[in-house]
Amino acid sequence: MNRKMSLLTLLATLAFALSPLLSSGFNGFAPDQFPIPQDNPPVQPAGYAFAIWGLIYLWLIAGAVYGVWDRATDPDWEPMRPALIVSLVIGAAWIPVAQLSPLWATVLIWAMLITAVLALLRAGKADHMWLRMPIALYAGWLTAASSVALGLILAGYGYLDAQVAAWIGITLALVIALLVQALRPDAPGYPAAVIWALVGVMVANLDGPNWSVLALVILGIALLGWRMVANRRV
Template sequence: MSRPLTAILVFLFAVLFAVSPVFVPNFGGFDPDQFPVPQIDPPVQPEGYAFAIWGMIYLWLIAGLGFGVWKRRDNAAWHPMRVALIPSLAVGSIWLAVAVASPVWAAVLIWIMLVSSLVALFRTPVQDKWFAALPLGLYAGWLSAASCVSLGLLAAGYGFVDSTTAAVGAIIVALVLASAVQNKLARAPTYGVAVIWALVGVVVHNFVVPNVTVAALAAGGAIAMIVPTFKAWRADR
């Protein structure tokens, strides 16, 4: 596929991804009864306000990829990122519809979205960080947290472990993944910012539930993520 066509296609998928909530307007998270063990206020999940980050993700991706179509349509440095990002955005455009039907398939798809987005993130051009690395970092960072949340929900929802153990395991996996990514990628501190945002959302949720164990671990994880995120910000200046 030619570079200009790829640029246009990834931009269109970003727009389709952003408007997909219009077609599934009543989705507010998984229904507790979608699991064999109903998940009522699962401790692994961030508080509802945290999901507002999607608004910024959608707008920034569209703005960045739109800039790419306008100014970098035939740019070789942008092409590898676009090729990797297309599967993530394409799957994302149908994710809500799948999530309504099946948490298991939703978990499979969100991990596909994550892997694709991470490959794209590592392929972002060094230049144009405000239009490539930074918006993609925010997207991939939130997906890193959300993918681990999906594992925690499935583990507890299918009775493999209790909800607290599932949340602890999911947070640990998220921290290992996020620390590794942020330490290796200095040009996208927004990745760590998104992970911290998700962890703080988990802290807030577990003050409401409450679950001191999960709240403490998420708080410690958020603090720990400040270090690689700050180093990435300093290195990117």
Template sequence: MNTLKSPLLLAVTLAFVLSPLFVTSFRGYDPAAFPVPVFEPPVQPAGWAFSIWGLIYAWLIAHAAYGLWRHRSDPLWDAPRWPLIASLALGASWLEVANRAPILATVQIVAMLGLALWALARSPRGPGRWWRIAPVALYAGWLTAASGVSAGVVLIGHGVLGATAATLAMLVLVLAVALIVQRRNRHAPEYALAVAWALAGIVAANLGADGLIAGAAGAGIMALAANGVWRGAAG
């Protein structure tokens, strides 16, 4: 077993968490970066929803630090480290890329998501769930929603779809992925909670402006809740 993985994970986690300090403030893609300027895209959650990053950052640091301290050579802790390291390493440069190249940033965040889901898949049931599994699940859940938001804004900005059509398409895609991942990871409810939090932000952003989008996002929250209850009863 490579015992360098645990200190490397802590290092890339800190780089990821500290990366916002080294880039210009990011409040979404620059409207001027698109052929069709995108102002207040309906696919983007309300600003308060992004506060979840504080919890994600703190929990990922706790995960990496505790794993290094107490579980450096534990196979359960070690299994997800490589994909999580790769995801966070990509994430450390994401804000800088997002400020310059939205399409590349979208590809990058989808790659981050794929690696995070791989890490989650390699985090089976077992002891230490709150330290070992929950932070990875929360991170992967938010990335699922964020990938849809990023892709939706790019579709709108390049005139591929209108704002409503792009938002609804991304909601369907995000929900489809989330339901599948939720079913396969019943031991990690934080994943679905992070997706639901993002959907709640989309509901809030569209209330009074676009009832169809707000209703679709709300239906997504109910679908996740129903899926969780049903799978819990079945399991």
């Protein structure tokens, strides 16, 4: 059964990684997908930031292959697999849903985040580069992406002004990120992915500039970065 779980993890990873090739891909929601069009929303990272998915896909595949090859029944690997499989299976269907409904895509990406973080918390301490690192990058980007999606929903459906929605989305991402970072200080890939997303938000808000969003993002980068350095010294 344990060996089957490692194979299922690999299959789910491949399905997830191949999903962009079976669609037109995703670089953010289109402005007209919302009742109130979201042109240049302050909560959304610059388009280049989505390139991190290439690294995440490749590292998840490498980790899953290594898991089948040499860690199929390893006790450090087994506990995280069910949650990761659920997250990846949801993720394999996410892009088509996102192209049709930002609202349902937001629901799904939060489910992906919750299960990805659960997988990260359950991952053992061995094999940092093949076990924790790919899951950490994946969960870190999802932390930012899910909060961005929520901010877009709040503004795009008229619940809040886009600026306020950005403050809420970014703050929520930081709260989650700092909590997960505290629970898994040995997974620097997690805050690194969140910082990558925050830098993307910063770049997107330089035109103007949007000082309040920039200040919040810089504060978040500083906090996460400082804790990364502090954790390396422990």
